[in-house]
Amino acid sequence: MASEQGMSGIDVMAMxxxxxxxxxxxxxxxxxxxxxxxxxxxxxxxxxxxxLIVEAGRRAHLVKDLPEPxxxxxxxxxxxxxxxxxxxxxAIRQHGLERILIFDIGKGSLTYHLIIxxxxxxxxxxxxxxxxxxxxxxxxxxxxxxxxPNVPYVLGGTDPTGSRENLAAALKNDGRDLVRALxxxxxxxxxxxxxxCRKTGIDKSAPAVSADPDAIFAAIQDLFSRVLHDRSxxxxxxxxxxxxxxxxxxxxSFPTFSEALEAFFxxxxxxxxxxxxxxxxxxxxxxLHQEAAVKKFDATxxxxxxxxxxxxENYAFIRQLITALDIASRQLSWQEIEKHLxxxxxxxxxKITAFYPGEAAVEVDIGRRVRIHVHESVEQNAGRYHDLIxxxxxxxxxxxxxxxxxxxxxxxxxxxxxxLKKQWYHxxxxxxxxxxxxxxxxxxxxxxxxxxxxxxxGGDLFVHADIHGASVVIVKGKTERMDEVAQFAASYxxxxxxxxxxxxxxxxxxxxxxxTPESGEYVSRGSFIVRGERTYYRDVPLAVGIGLMLxxxxxxxxxxxxxxxxxxxxxxxxxxxxxxxxxxxxxxxRELKGKLTEEDGKALRGILNTERVxxxxxxxxxxxxxxxxx
Numbered sequence: 170m171a172s173e174q175g176m177s178g179i180d181v182m183a184m185x186x187x188x189x190x191x192x193x194x195x196x197x198x199x200x201x202x203x204x205x206x207x208x209x210x211x212x213x214x215x216x217x218x219x220x221l222i223v224e225a226g227r228r229a230h231l232v233k234d235l236p237e238p239x240x241x242x243x244x245x246x247x248x249x250x251x252x253x254x255x256x257x258x259x260a261i262r263q264h265g266l267e268r269i270l271i272f273d274i275g276k277g278s279l280t281y282h283l284i285i286x287x288x289x290x291x292x293x294x295x296x297x298x299x300x301x302x303x304x305x306x307x308x309x310x311x312x313x314x315x316x317x318p319n320v321p322y323v324l325g326g327t328d329p330t331g332s333r334e335n336l337a338a339a340l341k342n343d344g345r346d347l348v349r350a351l352x353x354x355x356x357x358x359x360x361x362x363x364x365x366c367r368k369t370g371i372d373k374s375a376p377a378v379s380a381d382p383d384a385i386f387a388a389i390q391d392l393f394s395r396v397l398h399d400r401s402x403x404x405x406x407x408x409x410x411x412x413x414x415x416x417x418x419x420x421x422s423f424p425t426f427s428e429a430l431e432a433f434f435x436x437x438x439x440x441x442x443x444x445x446x447x448x449x450x451x452x453x454x455x456x457l458h459q460e461a462a463v464k465k466f467d468a469t470x471x472x473x474x475x476x477x478x479x480x481x482e483n484y485a486f487i488r489q490l491i492t493a494l495d496i497a498s499r500q501l502s503w504q505e506i507e508k509h510l511x512x513x514x515x516x517x518x519x520k521i522t523a524f525y526p527g528e529a530a531v532e533v534d535i536g537r538r539v540r541i542h543v544h545e546s547v548e549q550n551a552g553r554y555h556d557l558i559x560x561x562x563x564x565x566x567x568x569x570x571x572x573x574x575x576x577x578x579x580x581x582x583x584x585x586x587x588x589l590k591k592q593w594y595h596x597x598x599x600x601x602x603x604x605x606x607x608x609x610x611x612x613x614x615x616x617x618x619x620x621x622x623x624x625x626x627g628g629d630l631f632v633h634a635d636i637h638g639a640s641v642v643i644v645k646g647k648t649e650r651m652d653e654v655a656q657f658a659a660s661y662x663x664x665x666x667x668x669x670x671x672x673x674x675x676x677x678x679x680x681x682x683x684x685t686p687e688s689g690e691y692v693s694r695g696s697f698i699v700r701g702e703r704t705y706y707r708d709v710p711l712a713v714g715i716g717l718m719l720x721x722x723x724x725x726x727x728x729x730x731x732x733x734x735x736x737x738x739x740x741x742x743x744x745x746x747x748x749x750x751x752x753x754x755x756x757x758x759r760e761l762k763g764k765l766t767e768e769d770g771k772a773l774r775g776i777l778n779t780e781r782v783x784x785x786x787x788x789x790x791x792x793x794x795x796x797x798x799x
Contacts, residue, residue, distance in 0.1 A: 171228070171408065171409040171430060171434075173407075173434070175226060175227035175228060175287055175288075176227070176228050176229070176430075177268065177361075178265075178266040178267055178268050178356045178358070179266070179357065179358065179361060179392075179393075179396055180411060180426075180430075181263050181269070181270055181287060182263050182266065182393065182396050182397065182411075183396045183397075183400055183402075183411035184229060184230055184270065184426060184427070184430075185263045185270060186397045187400070187426050187427060188231070189260070189261050189262075191213050191217070192258060192261070193213070193214060193257060194211045194213050194257070194258040195211065195212045195213075195255065195257050195258065196210075196211060196254055196255065196256045197209075197210035198250060198254060199253065200235065200238040200239075200242065201242065201245055202236055202239065205227075205291065206223070206224050207225075207245075207249075207306075208220055208221060208223065208232075208235050208236075209221045209223070210235075211258070219231055220232050220233070223285055224291070225285070225286065225287075225290070225292055226286065226287060226289060226291020227287060227291060227434075228430060228434055229285050230426070230427040230430040230431065231425075231427035232427070232431050245293075245304065245306055248295070248303075248304055249295060252281055252295060252303065253274055253281060253283065253295075256274040256275060256276035256281065257274065258272055258274055259273040259274065259275050259280070260272075260273040261273075265325060265327075265328030265330075265331065265356075266328055266355070266356045266357075267288070267356065268286070268287040269284060269286055269287070269288075269324070270284075270285040270287065271283070271285070272285075279297070279298065281295060281297060281298070281303075282294075282295075282297075282298075282300060283295060284296060284322060292309070293305070293306040294306070294316060294322060296322045300324075301321055301322070302316065302319065302320055302321070303318060304318055305318070308752060310524075311523050312507070312510070312511065312522050312523055312524060313511070329354060329356070330386075330389050333382060333386045336355070336382050336385065337382035339355060340377045340382055341377075341378055343377040343378070344378075345376075345377055346373065346374045346375060346376060346377065347362075347366060347372070347374070347375050347377045347380045348362045348363055348373035349362075349377075350377035351365055351366070351377075351385070354377075357389070360414075361392065364414055365388045365389060365392070368391075369381070369384045369388050371384070371385070392412075396411050396412055399412070400412055400425075401413045401422065402422065402423045402425065402426045402428070402429035403420040403421060403422050403423070403429065404420065404421050404423070404429050404432060404433045405420045405421075409429050409430055409433035409434075411426045456572060459568050460572075462564075463569065466561045466562075466565040466568065467565065469557070469561045470558050470561050470565070473557045473558045473561075476537050476539050477551050477554045477555060479537045479539060480535075480539060480550060480551045480554070481547075481551065482535070482536075483535045484547055486520075486535070487535075487541060487547050489517075490517070490521075490533065490541065491541065491543050491545070491546070491547065491550075494506065494531065495543045495544055498543060498544075503526035503529075504526075504747070520533045520534050520535065521533055522538060525540065526747060527748070528540075528542060529542060529543050529544050530542045530543065586719060586722075586723035586772055586773060586776065587723060588722060588724065588775070588776055589722040589723060589724035590722065594607065594609050597609045597610060597612065597620065598610035598611070598612055598640055598657075598785075600653075600726065600728025600729065600732055601726075601728070601732065601736075602648045602650040602653050602654065602732055603650050603653060603732050603735070604648055604649055604650055606644060606645060606647070606648040606650075607645045608642060608643070608644050608645070608648075608657055608728075609643045609645065610640035610641065610657065610661050611640045611641045614694050614696075615694070616641075617640065617641040617697075620641050620643055621641055621643075621682060621684075625679050627680075628646065628647070629643050629644055629645055629646070630644040630654075630676050630677075630678070630679075631678070631679060631682050631699070632644060632655070632658045632674060632675070633658060633674070633675060633676075633677075633699075634658050634659050634663075634664060634672050634673070634674050635673040635674060635675055635705070636662050636663050636664050636673075637663055638666070639658065639661070639662030639663055639664075640662060641697070642654065642658040650731075650732070651706065652706075652709075652729075652731075653728070653729040654676075655674040655706040656711070656712060657728055657729055657732075658674045659672040659673075659674050659709040659710075659711050660711045660713045660729075660787055661713075661787055664711060664745075665711055665745050665787040665788070665789045665791075666745075666787075666788055666790075667745075668745045669711065670710065670711060670745065671709055671710050671711060672708075672709055672711065673705060673706065673708065674705070674709050675699075675703040676703065676706075677699045677703050681699050681701045681703075682697050682698075683698045683699075683700065684697060684698070685698070686698060711744060711745055712729065712730055712743065712744055713727060713728070713729070713730075713785065713786075713787055714728060714729065714730035714731075714733045714734065714737075714740045714742050714743070715727045715733075715740060715741055715782055715786070716734075716736070716737030716739060716740025716761070717737055717738050717740070717761045717764070717773075718733075718736050718737050718738070719737075719738045723773060723776050724776060725761075725777060725782055725784075725785070726785075727784070727785025738764065739760070739764040739796065740761075740796070741760050741761070741793050741796040742794050742796070743757075743786070743792065743793055743794070744791070744794050745789065745790065745792070746790050746791045746792025747792065748793075749790065750783060750786040750787070750789070753786050753791045753793065754779050754782045754783035755779055756793060757782050757786075757793065757796075758777065760793070760796045761782070765777075
């Protein structure tokens with residue numbers, strides 16, 4: 170039963186079955202429209218063409234037409250094209266009853282797995298034939314699994330509905346009533362759980378342990394048979410179902426489940442841009458937005474209210490958890506705590522689903538997933554959610570007040586930003602010192618080689634961290650801010666990746682730098698020999714600032730915090746830490762966007778994005794230690 174929030178496990182079963190009837194299929198192209206939405210063009214037999222739309226965490230089905238793809242495909246789409254275009258779809262299947270759709274794709278002698286996650290925030294993962302992850306759309310680290318390159322993709326365990334024995338064991342070990350055990354424990358969802366109870370004539374409030382597993386298993390298998398072989402897709406006001414269970418008369422039938430889902434789901438933002446829509450009067454359009462906002466505020470208020478209730482219903486467990494982790498975090502690192510809890514088999518430890526070391530917090534599953542800060546009391550943690558309830562109640566009151574007024578809104582003055590003109594050195598690492606001197610750094614061995622051979626001139630200065638694996642840094646002129654140059658060289662070096670807080674740096678004149686080795690020596694690509702006396706800068710602290718410059722031109726800039734502080738409207742400061750570059754870039758982006766008005770955010774969309782921010786994040790783990798307004 171699909172809702173606006175997304176597809177259920179039974180919906181995924183129906184879609185896997187429907188798509189399998191189209192085999193054989195071949196992958197043509199992959200497109201990415203935004204951070205969550207992708208599409209795959211598929212070629213079938215007899216010159217048939219299909220378009221699969223994928224909205225991570227929400228839906229995956231065929232559509233008649235795709236939105237207009239971006240002119241420059243994102244990197245993830247290009248990677249999927251590289252591995253999958255021209256490949257043959259060998260199978261399309263679901264894992265158990267989970268909201269996971271898997272495409273097995275053969276290309277040459279290799280087999281790849283394209284894994285589409287439709288639960289929680291969702292993901293799209295490319296894995297090899299051993300289920301080792303090649304690349305996910307989103308990088309995630311959870312308590313019980315990691316979704317990052319070069320680690321195995323972990324599939325769930327036993328399917329409770331897979332056999333009569335599995336179902337009997339699941340019901341026997343479930344302390345809830347029957348309908349909740351079926352809905353949650355067996356992953357059927359609320360509507361299908363109630364249907365099974367009616368079908369078997371068993372009171373839904375009866376304890377699960379007392380229910381007849383044979384009767385329930387037979388009813389479930391009958392339902393699955395209809396979903397797989399006798400679909401009758403319908404949509405109602407709130408749901409889309411692969412089979413008509415006769416729950417209401419006000420439904421609309423469709424020939425295929427994909428067509429029903431396409432009609433049911435609202436358009437994505439990208440699709441809305443491509444679709445021709447009827448004109449709506451401005452006042453009506455504003456009112457529709459306000460009504461949608463009120464619904465969203467109500468949902469948020471309800472969700473946070475349920476979280477507060479869950480915290481107090483599990484007061485003893487939360488208090489015990491806070492006490493234990495508060496003490497442990499003062500004696501052990503969060504990595505040690507996480508490893509210890511991963512190895513623990515207690516039921517309480519299993520409730521911890523994620524760790525947030527930067528916030529000294531954990532996520533626990535107590536019927537709802539709740540973030541608990543371990544240096545705060547139970548009441549303070551509940552207070553965080555109470556504050557959110559108050560905040561959204563105020564927002565709702567403001568929206569209702571606005572709907573009650575008839576006065577037109579004043580136009581917001583739109584600002585024009587001039588993008589920073591592209592310079593030849595922007596493809597390297599770069600920053601401008603506080604006294605206006607350009608400093609360049611190599612991103613890899615090839616760029617290190619290029620900088621020295623092509624761009625190191627007589628009036629420049631060669632700078633390098635005194636550690637293996639560092640950027641070649643060139644100062645294009647004389648500067649009084651060698652402290653900034655040294656910090657730049659130290660931060661974009663192996664010292665950052667190793668988690669050091671500081672590093673030694675040296676400088677030399679261009680004439681001292683050579684690629685010519687002594688007899689019997691070898692100089693690798695990107696490396697150089699420095700002869701003669703060097704000037705050293707000892708214990709240089711590692712730190713990088715990334716900020717948004719608006720005047721005189723708009724751009725994301727980076728470098729030592731002192732160098733960008735006076736040039737940016739807002740910036741974030743990084744030090745070596747544990748969070749991956751891509752995750753850090755996204756977090757910095759959110760921080761910078763949060764400093765802008767809605768209008769400015771729209772105007773800067775082409776300037777302020779993840780790719781521009783990521784260009785200044787050092788390789789290796791990072792922590793955000795502060796964000797400031799310039």
